[in-house]
Amino acid sequence: MKQTKISEAVVRRLPIYLQVLNEMLNREVQTISSQDLGLKLDLNPAQIRKDLAYFGEFGRKGVGYDVVYLIEKIRQILKVDQTIKVALVGAGNLGHALCNYNKYSKDNMQITAVFDIHPNKIGTSINNLKVLPMSKLTQTVAEQKIRIGIITVPAFEAQNVANQFVDAGVEGILNFAPAILRVPDEVRIQNADFTKELLSLAYYLVREGEAQNESDLD
Amino acid sequence: MKQTKISEAVVRRLPIYLQVLNEMLNREVQTISSQDLGLKLDLNPAQIRKDLAYFGEFGRKGVGYDVVYLIEKIRQILKVDQTIKVALVGAGNLGHALCNYNKYSKDNMQITAVFDIHPNKIGTSINNLKVLPMSKLTQTVAEQKIRIGIITVPAFEAQNVANQFVDAGVEGILNFAPAILRVPDEVRIQNADFTKELLSLAYYLVREGEAQNESDLD
């Protein structure tokens, strides 16, 4: 109703807030101000207040935000107050890593099915999950009400897997393959390709023989 | 000299351009226009031209961009025309995955040393690299002229590893742990935490029982 169309930048900050809030929870902090949050995250307090205000009035003037309550609210916003089921295709090292993270996560996102294209992977177990053949994907997604697909296959297989996820009816795809995927508009794609992260990090290196001259003007 | 201070958004797009250009190269395409690139990437052609123009005049009016030449130029900008050495701490599944990617990558970023905190990992091999104890980190970074550190340890160990990387003199850190790391300003931190990616993806799911009403106004 009041939803003005939330920008991606805002949505990307919500999980970061959640992370700090969970840390606060562990330290049994009751209340946190936008000021404190801003200090921890190098963000402007006004921005944090504005981000949260898109979704409701979660704070108390003169006091700040109740940690437990704000966690609950952000979880609702992100829809992880309910369990969200996730399927993963690509039972390699990266697939294993994600399944393990999953096991220890407090978030309500659960990888409940793992698939692979290659016969030698099928039938092996990851975290008590049997690796299934791709032929079982559509059926499993429907039966288990899986809503998100994760792609951890090599780039050249990624589009094919994405197509199958889309046909099976997932609403979002997290893609780790270094490939540009085409999917219908109604399916959300999120890319998490660390080769690109690494390349953009390299940009900020100082080229050998080039002095850094940032301090010149101080 | 002409460097007006390039925004992060621009830097993050450069690896994406590089990816498409490499695909074009494989298909033996000689020349590509900002129009075509924009179509492939869902980006505005003017934005692409502007991004590239920050760094020089790489195109030809009426013709477009020479694929080979532009790849070369973007690699120079990202500083991956030279080999950049990378160290990784955390020889778990994720560490393995990154080392493997690395092996097949055409980019000049090389993981040349792997470390772990836990004695049972030390001495094992990943991709012909012996896993070293943390005590060897400083020395190895110096000797091998390693410039980037990757952190693939659990969250509670991440800050400690980051400190050691900083002390050893790396210029950038790619952090996969779901933790907020504090490092000096001159060290660049890039976070690649997929738990956050997954959470922000969940935001775009349609809550059960809520009809999607985007098509109402068409």
Added chain:
DNA sequence: TAGATTGTTAATCGATTAACAATC
């Protein structure tokens, strides 16, 4: 009450896009 901090409006800043002269 005095101090602190929210939610929100207005001001600022920066990024994206449109438009077009230059030119291949």
Added chain:
DNA sequence: TAGATTGTTAATCGATTAACAATC
């Protein structure tokens, strides 16, 4: 020459920040 496409300026759009009344 006519058509295409760049590099760049100006216009637009959107995101961040400052400021402050409301209020705990």
